[in-house]
Amino acid sequence: KAGVTQTPRYLIKTRGQQVTLSCSPISGHRSVSWYQQTPGQGLQFLFEYFSETQRNKGNFPGRFSGRQFSNSRSEMNVSTLELGDSALYLCASSLRDGGTSTDTQYFGPGTRLTVL
Amino acid sequence: AQTVTQSQPEMSVQEAETVTLSCTYDTSESDYYLFWYKQPPSRQMILVIRQEAYKQQNATENRFSVNFQKAAKSFSLKISDSQLGDAAMYFCAYRRATGANSKLTFGKGITLSVRP
Numbered sequence: 001k002a003g004v005t006q007t008p009r010y011l012i013k014t015r016g017q018q019v020t021l022s023c024s025p026i027s028g029h030r031s032v033s034w035y036q037q038t039p040g041q042g043l044q045f046l047f048e049y050f051s052e053t054q055r056n057k058g059n060f061p062g063r064f065s066g067r068q069f070s071n072s073r074s075e076m077n078v079s080t081l082e083l084g085d086s087a088l089y090l091c092a093s094s095l096r097d098g099g100t101s102t103d104t105q106y107f108g109p110g111t112r113l114t115v116l
Numbered sequence: 117a118q119t120v121t122q123s124q125p126e127m128s129v130q131e132a133e134t135v136t137l138s139c140t141y142d143t144s145e146s147d148y149y150l151f152w153y154k155q156p157p158s159r160q161m162i163l164v165i166r167q168e169a170y171k172q173q174n175a176t177e178n179r180f181s182v183n184f185q186k187a188a189k190s191f192s193l194k195i196s197d198s199q200l201g202d203a204a205m206y207f208c209a210y211r212r213a214t215g216a217n218s219k220l221t222f223g224k225g226i227t228l229s230v231r232p
Contacts (some may be wrong), residue, residue: 032167033219033220035213036146036221042222042223042224043207043220043222043225045219055217055218056217056218056219058219075135088159090161092161104163104166105218105220107153107160107162108160109158110160110161
């Protein structure tokens, strides 16, 4: 079974621009979570989507948003980019069958975003 | 709020030797899951091992085992017969077992180097 895929792998943007990152979960997985990884703050939870609905949201400004499609693929968008948004953005998928929290999250390779 | 602490930023081990990575956490929940993830230089986050809090038996996966001390809120990872490929950053993570919030809370990570 193919793993979690993320595109693009690398991205360079300038301040003020917006960016969209994509995540395709493992086949059959219905939940997609996004994390931001930076050297200073470590790994922080952004949000989780399940069945096209945002289930949970981390403590990030409204410039960070996301969505999930009917095939479980997810996108996250960051508007009005700031230098501090430079990070590795990781996507993770899990089954989330029946709405329980008993399954494991499997991660994609990440998208490295650099904001100049 | 739950917190995960990895107090050792770096560790080193001789190839074929055993090393233990420490992790402590704080939670008021009684049911939860604990994970160790490995992040090699490729940045791909790989699940190493998982422990359910309700299980008293420590989880093992080949050369990897944990020492789960629920009362002490301690969750250490033991790597036996260390190999060069074990060199990576290791993250301890916590997740609630009940409720809709399935986000992972990570520690800051520990960089493990393996000496040939």
